[in-house]
Amino acid sequence: MMENERDIACLGKAYADSLKILQEQSSTVLPESSTLEKTRSTLLQDLPEHGQGIEQTTDHLLRDIAPALNASSLSPNYYGFITGGVTPAARVADSLVSTYDQNPSVHLPDQTVASNVEDKALRLLMDLLHFDQKEWSGSLTTGATASNVLGLACGREYVLNERIKSHLGPDSEESVGSLGLLKACRIAGVEEVDILTTMAHSSLFKASSILGLGRACVHDVGTSNGYVTFDLQKVEQRLKSSRHNTSSIVVVSCGEVNTGLFATHSLAEVRTLRNLCDRYGAWLHVDGAFGLFARVVDGSPEFETVAQGARGLTLADSVASDGHKLLNVPYDCGFFFCRHPRIAEQVFQNPNAAYLTTNNATTDTIQSPLNFGIENSRRFRGLPVYATLMAYGREGYADMLKRQIRFARAVAAHLFDHADFELLPRNVFSDRASIEQNIYIIVLFKAKNEALNDALVKMINASSKMFVSGTVWDHCAASRIAVSNWQVNLDRDLTVVKTVLENVLSEWSKESS
Numbered sequence: 001m002m003e004n005e006r007d008i009a010c011l012g013k014a015y016a017d018s019l020k021i022l023q024e025q026s027s028t029v030l031p032e033s034s035t036l037e038k039t040r041s042t043l044l045q046d047l048p049e050h051g052q053g054i055e056q057t058t059d060h061l062l063r064d065i066a067p068a069l070n071a072s073s074l075s076p077n078y079y080g081f082i083t084g085g086v087t088p089a090a091r092v093a094d095s096l097v098s099t100y101d102q103n104p105s106v107h108l109p110d111q112t113v114a115s116n117v118e119d120k121a122l123r124l125l126m127d128l129l130h131f132d133q134k135e136w137s138g139s140l141t142t143g144a145t146a147s148n149v150l151g152l153a154c155g156r157e158y159v160l161n162e163r164i165k166s167h168l169g170p171d172s173e174e175s176v177g178s179l180g181l182l183k184a185c186r187i188a189g190v191e192e193v194d195i196l197t198t199m200a201h202s203s204l205f206k207a208s209s210i211l212g213l214g215r216a217c218v219h220d221v222g223t224s225n226g227y228v229t230f231d232l233q234k235v236e237q238r239l240k241s242s243r244h245n246t247s248s249i250v251v252v253s254c255g256e257v258n259t260g261l262f263a264t265h266s267l268a269e270v271r272t273l274r275n276l277c278d279r280y281g282a283w284l285h286v287d288g289a290f291g292l293f294a295r296v297v298d299g300s301p302e303f304e305t306v307a308q309g310a311r312g313l314t315l316a317d318s319v320a321s322d323g324h325k326l327l328n329v330p331y332d333c334g335f336f337f338c339r340h341p342r343i344a345e346q347v348f349q350n351p352n353a354a355y356l357t358t359n360n361a362t363t364d365t366i367q368s369p370l371n372f373g374i375e376n377s378r379r380f381r382g383l384p385v386y387a388t389l390m391a392y393g394r395e396g397y398a399d400m401l402k403r404q405i406r407f408a409r410a411v412a413a414h415l416f417d418h419a420d421f422e423l424l425p426r427n428v429f430s431d432r433a434s435i436e437q438n439i440y441i442i443v444l445f446k447a448k449n450e451a452l453n454d455a456l457v458k459m460i461n462a463s464s465k466m467f468v469s470g471t472v473w474d475h476c477a478a479s480r481i482a483v484s485n486w487q488v489n490l491d492r493d494l495t496v497v498k499t500v501l502e503n504v505l506s507e508w509s510k511e512s513s
């Protein structure tokens with residue numbers, strides 16, 4: 001129900017033209033720097049007194065802004081960060097999301113099916129990732145950062161509420177949510193909440209700060225040379241020694257962002273963590289932003305080691321993951337699973353808001369999403385999730401991830417064999433077999449020549465044929481290829497990577513001779 005035909009025409013033109021531009025752009029991953037500069041100069045300086053109208057605005061968007069955006073999601077050769085792409089089915093659904101602009105925060109079964117769709121989307125996700133729908137509740141978030149905030153918030157609530165009960169009695173209804181963190185800690189006799197983890201993603205520190213626990217509370221309990229692997233003895237020592245005035249949350253880095261390696265390697269290891277958490281009253285949270293998807297390829301020997309990294313995680317109390325990474329739905333979309341809906345509700349409830357309650361709570365069991373997350377009003381981000389899972393199913397997602405892993409392994413093998421590059425971490429990838437076992441979707445590497453290494457990321461990205469992220473590994477500059485786009489094609493994309501790297505090497509030898 002647009003206002004008139006002109007508006008509808010602009011909408012159609014924007015969609016059709018942006019798809020055309022996107023096809024033209026897809027051979028390069030970055031816009032020209034001259035395009036970026038020119039576009040910046042065309043951006044509005046001030047709020048126009050008189051609006052310029054939808055036609056002129058549409059022209060500006062298509063002519064100036066669209067060509068100055070990068071192909072981070074559109075190109076299969078953009079390997080920066082972990083951006084994911086957008087599956088065609090998710091893109092179709094997302095255009096409906098914009099058109100209908102539904103707000104699924106309140107379950108209104110007499111008015112819209114939106115919250116039912118979201119609920120289904122979450123259940124399909126649980127099914128894909130082998131989480132028992134009867135045991136787990138979930139919500140869609142803006143991303144894994146938000147999901148980590150939710151997980152630590154629930155953990156904080158649980159570990160402190162348990163301490164409060166030990167002081168005020170088991171029937172005490174007092175909680176962090178009702179009392180606030182400061183008062184709750186005073187009553188509980190807790191001076192610190194420890195977050196015990198290994199090579200945590202930066203967002204975990206951010207989540208700790210947001211929640212008033214503080215970045216300093218995040219402690220690494222990894223083995224000294226296994227990088228992301230838990231030192232279980234260290235975990236136990238820490239839990240044991242801090243029993244009196246400290247409560248703890250243990251966080252599993254299911255997929256470390258620089259290397260793609262996993263913190264745990266078997267069901268037995270997660271079970272040990274679970275038992276330790278139970279013994280010392282700790283909460284077990286998983287940051288599985290991209291690693292959780294390793295559960296999709298469980299069962300095939302080729303991916304056994306990777307799948308082991310994501311086994312046993314249903315023993316956790318809460319799990320964070322991303323939709324806009326390996327699920328390949330549009331930004332912004334993450335999800336959060338929790339086994340303790342009552343604890344979540346203690347944190348996230350909207351009290352005294354009768355107008356927000358469901359109008360026929362008697363007949364269905366869908367929880368009101370607004371009491372299970374940060375936002376109240378929000379985007380209908382469940383629709384692309386629902387659509388993409390319908391379109392491609394379990395097999396489609398397994399195939400997608402297998403192609404991504406095989407491609408990452410082929411790139412890693414190429415670098416391992418190459419005289420001028422080195423695959424990292426060195427002690428993990430000491431032979432070809434270790435690549436075939438351990439590489440998931442991330443390849444970390446450096447150039448052996450130090451001067452070239454310092455310029456490597458810049459030179460690769462200057463090609464605009466592919467994009468990699470720079471990082472620091474063992475105090476050294478390193479380059480990182482993260483594979484996360486559904487379009488990956490082993491032969492085609494391996495040729496791109498090899499060609500770009502050879503061009504960089506010959507350019508370097510010309511420059512330095």
Ligand SMILES: *Cc1c(COP(=O)(O)O)cnc(C)c1O
Pocket residue numbers: 082142143144145146201203255256257287288289290322334
């Ligand atoms: C990407 C990532 C996050 C943060 O996710 P956002 O979607 O950017 O909020 C958290 N943890 C890990 C391991 C990640 O890879």
